[in-house]
Amino acid sequence: MAGTLYVCATPIGNLEDITFRVINCLKSVDIIAAEDTRNSIKLLNHFDIHTPMTAYHEFNKYDKAKALVNDMLNGKNVAIITDAGTPCISDPGEELVHQAAEAGITITSLPGPAAAITALTISALPTRRFAFEAFLPTEKADKKERARILEELRTETRTMILYEAPHKLKATLKDLSKTLGDDRRISLCRELTKKHEEAIRITIGEAVAKYETEDPRGEYVLVIEGRDPSDIAAESEANWNEMPLEEHMEHYLKQGLSEKDAMKAVAKDRGVSKRDIYTQLKT
Known part of the structure; x- marks a missing residue:
């Protein structure tokens, strides 16, 4: 048996x-x-x-x-x-x-x-939905993969959890600053369950500045605020509006949509009415 x-x-x-x-x-x-x-x-x-x-x-x-x-x-x-x-x-x-x-x-x-859950519960960031990324690939081992994952995190709306070693923390914070921006809230949790346990609740920009004058100590769990979905929608709309209208229509027509449905999709992307799209195409 x-x-x-x-x-x-x-x-x-x-x-x-x-x-x-x-x-x-x-x-x-x-x-x-x-x-x-x-x-x-x-x-x-x-x-x-x-x-x-x-x-x-x-x-x-x-x-x-x-x-x-x-x-x-x-x-x-x-x-x-x-x-x-x-x-x-x-x-x-x-x-x-x-x-x-x-x-x-x-x-x-x-x-x-579990360090990830322990850190999340004391981060003071939203806990209902979260994404666990563990350790990012190192630049030395796989620079492209690291960049790809950071770009994915840029539009992640859930609270994100990363692990990081003290000697790599400064580089990771700088990469997060470049990709996610300085204003995103972050909780740097260190020495979890130990005597000197600490949860540093600041922004990414403030974290970068903090460790320019301090040396990180202990293993870190980084809990990072997810992106506001409305910001993503606004960015997406701005990108669509930069595209020529005819090219935007062609994008949906190639997917097999009828002209009517394509106009409806384009209007939604651009935040205008279908009549506005029809008028612009006919002029």
Whole structure:
């Protein structure tokens, strides 16, 4: 009978945030797959957990996942933990869960801390709808992909959540300033759940200025205000109005719309009546 994969959330700072259920699970499984065994041993020792660990990280995630799936198919129960927070969220655990699911193994999640959600709840920004982007690609690794994602974020109307390391924070804030503008509200959350926890609620422009004279410290979660939908509509209308009317009509006619429906669509884009479009086309 196959074993089970337990996705176990661990503290992001304060060790008291671990759940009783996670502690009991880590004590009872056959193997703990840990992102960094040197880091996780501190957690296990604190809670008197002596279950064998194996390293499962970004650089061995495919082959190690196959080995762990094989263990579970042979009846062993496996718990996966990350260095801090919930596995699979910007974490190689995603691959193990994928392979386990493909093999028909039972997977269950033991909920707990997640830096993204923790930061969102103290950001004082809208929480009903949000987009999690994790770490942006570095300029050195993939400059084009970084630029593409930043451009997508420019028109994102939901609250956005990014992760950033202290030594890359200044560059990321400058890129956000160029793409999103200086007036957008941002909450810079650092040292979450720890003694020096802080949520700095300012604008992107103010954040850039702040770190011109200060060195960032600690891991950051950036919670950024989404764009006002009315601003996007106004920008889109302005772009349509810059296009020649005939070209605008041709845009919809090529999509198979009738002349009448194309005029209706053009009128909506430009914020005028269909009669105005008809009159301009006939003059």
